[in-house]
Amino acid sequence: MSTFVLTYRAPKNYEPGSAQTIEAWNAYFDGLGTHIVDRGNPVFSRATLGDCGAGTVLGGYSIIDADDLEAALVLAKGCPFLGDGGGVEVGQLTILNAGITQIAG
Numbered sequence: 001m002s003t004f005v006l007t008y009r010a011p012k013n014y015e016p017g018s019a020q021t022i023e024a025w026n027a028y029f030d031g032l033g034t035h036i037v038d039r040g041n042p043v044f045s046r047a048t049l050g051d052c053g054a055g056t057v058l059g060g061y062s063i064i065d066a067d068d069l070e071a072a073l074v075l076a077k078g079c080p081f082l083g084d085g086g087g088v089e090v091g092q093l094t095i096l097n098a099g100i101t102q103i104a105g
Contacts, residue, residue, distance in 0.1 A: 001065045003093045004072040010043040010059030024080040031078050038063035
C-alpha cells in the first residue's frame with residue numbers, strides 16, 4: 001500500500017459552506033472509507049508563485065492510502081470539485097530518507 005496526497009483545486013468562483021456542499025464533501029469522505037490517512041483541511045487564505053493553473057485555486061488536501069496511482073485516481077473521482085469546474089491533483093508520496101540510518105550520539 002502506498003500513500004498519496006490529493007490536492008483539491010477549487011473553481012475561482014467557488015463558495016463553500018452551503019448545506020449541499022457540506023453534504024457532498026461528507027459523502028465523498030465517507031466513500032473514501034478506510035483509505036483516509038488524514039482527511040485534511042480546507043484552504044481559506046492562499047497565495048501562489050509561478051504558474052499554478054488557470055481557473056482554479058488551492059481548495060484543500062487529503063492524504064490517502066491506495067494500492068497504486070490508478071487506485072488513488074479511482075478514489076479521487078468522487079471529489080465534489082470535479083462537477084463544479086475544479087480538479088484534483090493526485091501524487092504518490094515518497095520517503096526521501098528511506099536508506100538513511102540514524103547516527104547514535
